[in-house]
Amino acid sequence: MEVILSLKDVHLTLKGNAGPVEILHGVSLDVAKGETLGLVGPSGSGKSSLLMLMGGLEQATGGRITALGNDLTNLPEDALARFRRNHMGIVFQSFHLIPTMTALENVATPLELAGQKDAFDRAAAELEAVGLAHRADHYPAQMSGGEQQRVALARASAPRPEILLADEPTGNLDGANGTAIMDLLFGLRDRHGATLVLVTHSNELANRCDRVVRLRDGKVDGLKAAAE
Numbered sequence: 001m002e003v004i005l006s007l008k009d010v011h012l013t014l015k016g017n018a019g020p021v022e023i024l025h026g027v028s029l030d031v032a033k034g035e036t037l038g039l040v041g042p043s044g045s046g047k048s049s050l051l052m053l054m055g056g057l058e059q060a061t062g063g064r065i066t067a068l069g070n071d072l073t074n075l076p077e078d079a080l081a082r083f084r085r086n087h088m089g090i091v092f093q094s095f096h097l098i099p100t101m102t103a104l105e106n107v108a109t110p111l112e113l114a115g116q117k118d119a120f121d122r123a124a125a126e127l128e129a130v131g132l133a134h135r136a137d138h139y140p141a142q143m144s145g146g147e148q149q150r151v152a153l154a155r156a157s158a159p160r161p162e163i164l165l166a167d168e169p170t171g172n173l174d175g176a177n178g179t180a181i182m183d184l185l186f187g188l189r190d191r192h193g194a195t196l197v198l199v200t201h202s203n204e205l206a207n208r209c210d211r212v213v214r215l216r217d218g219k220v221d222g223l224k225a226a227a228e
């Protein structure tokens with residue numbers, strides 16, 4: 001098994017109004033190349049915090065996180081940003097599209113930042129792949145929630161990341177749109193061969209993953225194949 005993401009005894013403590021708040025307590029976990037891993041558990045269990053640590057968007061207060069052989073716990077912020085740009089795609093529940101940019105411009109932006117000369121051609125192809133070629137010139141406010149999440153998926157997958165992280169990608173969507181996003185998410189994974197880690201409250205989405213990790217009170221409470 002080729003490990004693409006590794007967490008060893010990871011801790012996360014954040015400052016709160018009443019003092020330090022321990023979010024994660026000694027989490028250890030390996031994710032294999034090409035694997036789809038679901039992170040589940042009750043609200044407040046640390047799922048999203050763990051995903052943010054995997055993406056270098058939050059700094060661990062203890063332990064070690066490596067991604068593609070790089071120690072994320074010791075990389076400075078600029079280096080972390082370059083690593084994410086070159087190797088990761090991240091999809092959030094709340095889309096995080098740039099409101100003053102069209103769908104095409106939103107998808108092309110990370111490609112332009114990475115120096116891709118064919119950024120807009122590739123962005124157009126990604127929008128077509130998620131069924132939104134006809135919405136390329138529309139702004140986020142002109143699109144439904146399901147369409148905005150499709151744009152967010154296209155933007156995350158356009159740079160062909162080795163690692164795709166998704167935080168409640170269907171959380172703000174109704175059933176039909178949620179199912180469509182699930183199909184697209186796994187389709188992009190299959191098309192680009194990315195390793196997929198996702199946080200979800202959806203049993204249907206978790207059951208489509210290769211493995212499911214359950215968190216409770218900031219600790220791993222269970223690990224199983226989704227079909228079990």
